[in-house]
Amino acid sequence: MNRNVLVLAGSPRKGGNSDLLCDELIRGAREAGNTTEKVYLQDLHIGPCLACYGCRGTGRCVQRDDMQALLEKMIRADVLVLATPVYFYAMDGQMKTMIDRTLPRYTEIKNKDFYFIATAAAGAGAMERTIDGLRGFTDCLPGAKVRKVIYGSGVYSKGEVTETRAMQEAYRAGRSI
Numbered sequence: 784m785n786r787n788v789l790v791l792a793g794s795p796r797k798g799g800n801s802d803l804l805c806d807e808l809i810r811g812a813r814e815a816g817n818t819t820e821k822v823y824l825q826d827l828h829i830g831p832c833l834a835c836y837g838c839r840g841t842g843r844c845v846q847r848d849d850m851q852a853l854l855e856k857m858i859r860a861d862v863l864v865l866a867t868p869v870y871f872y873a874m875d876g877q878m879k880t881m882i883d884r885t886l887p888r889y890t891e892i893k894n895k896d897f898y899f900i901a902t903a904a905a906g907a908g909a910m911e912r913t914i915d916g917l918r919g920f921t922d923c924l925p926g927a928k929v930r931k932v933i934y935g936s937g938v939y940s941k942g943e944v945t946e947t948r949a950m951q952e953a954y955r956a957g958r959s960i
Contacts, residue, residue, distance in 0.1 A: 784816075785816050785817055785818060786812075786817045786818070786861040786862055786960055787817070787818050787820075787859065787860050787861045787862070788809070788812045788817050788818065788819045788820070788860065788861070788862040788863075788864065788957075788960060789819075789820055789822065789856055789857060789860035789862070789863050789864070790805050790808065790809060790819065790820065790821040790822065790864040790866065791822055791824060791857075791863065791864065791865050791866065791878070791881065792805050792821055792822065792823050792824065792825075792866050793824050793825075793865070793866055793867035793868070793874065793875045793877045793878035793881075794825070794866070794867065794868045794875065794877075794902075795825040795875070795877065796868070796941065797823065797825075798941060798942070799868065799902075799941050800868065800902040800935050800938045800941065800942070800943060800944035801866045801867060801868050801900055801901070801902040801935065801944075802866070803942065803944050803945060803950070804866065804900045804902065804933055804935050804944060804949055804950065804953040805821055805864065805866045805900060805953075806821075807950050807951075807953035807954045807957065808864060808898065808900070808933070808953040808954065808956050808957040809821060809957060810954060810957060811953070811954040811955060811956065811957025811958035811959075811960075812862075812957035812958070812960045813957075814957070814958060815957065815958050815959075815960055817862075817957075817960050820856070822853065822856070824877040824878065824880075824881050825877055827848075827849035827850075827853060828848045828849045829848055829849055829850045829853070829877075829880055829881055829884055830846050830848055830850075830880075830884075831880050831883065831884075832880075832883040832884055832886060833845070833846065838886060838887035841887070842887050842888050843887055844884065844886075844887050846884075850881070850884040853881070854884075854885060854887070854888055857885070857892050858888065858891045858892055860895065861895065861896065862895065862896045862897070862898065862960055863892075863895050863896075863897050863898075864897070864898045864899075864900065865878060865897065865898075865899050865900070865917055865920075866899075866900035866901075867900070867901055867902075867913065867917075868901070868902050868903065869901055869902065869903035869905070869909070869910050869913045872909060872910075872912045872913065873912060873913055873916060874901075874913050874916050874917065878917075879916070882920045885920075889923060889924060890924075890925060892924050892927075893924060893925040893926045893927070894925065894926035894927075895924065895926070895927055895928070896928050896930045896960070897917075897921050897927055897928065897929045897930065898929075898930055898931045898932075898933070898956055898960075899914060899917050899929065899931070899932045899933065900933045900935065900953065901913050901914060901917075901932070901933070901934060901935065902934075902935035902936075902938055902944060902949075903935070903936060903937075903938070904937065904938065904939035905936065905937070906936045906937060907934040907936045909936075910934055910936065914932055930956070930959075930960075931952075931956045931959075933949055933952050933953050933956060934949060935947060935949040936949070
């Protein structure tokens, strides 16, 4: 069955470790016959939530930026991949800002399969706070199912992840979609 896979790459570093894992997952997903799209959050203009609740009752944020179009893509996708490097034991700012800005229509991001990708210089245990934050988001979404968490651990320099088993895990995860 062809599924629509939307990969949200949080890293500001294209070609970095989390980005390379995204590419491997995408390769597997395409080989399995799925449609994929990768969005670099860094390339979008997404302002932080203003906590004004202007979206309450309207389903539209008062800010006019790229989040409205991204939110439409998220709602239409069958599968969402959230990929982030770990900074100070947490997801990067681009990912957190995007998550916060789903507020106007987050209940419409429903019945999705999720895959998480996290990379860090530390081991997988040091990434649990990051994964907990991502799970906190999916816990608020009706029918969300986290299918796989891919830990690119022990990687710091750009490209180091290619020498780890996380690359094969990302590819297999993509093939399983």
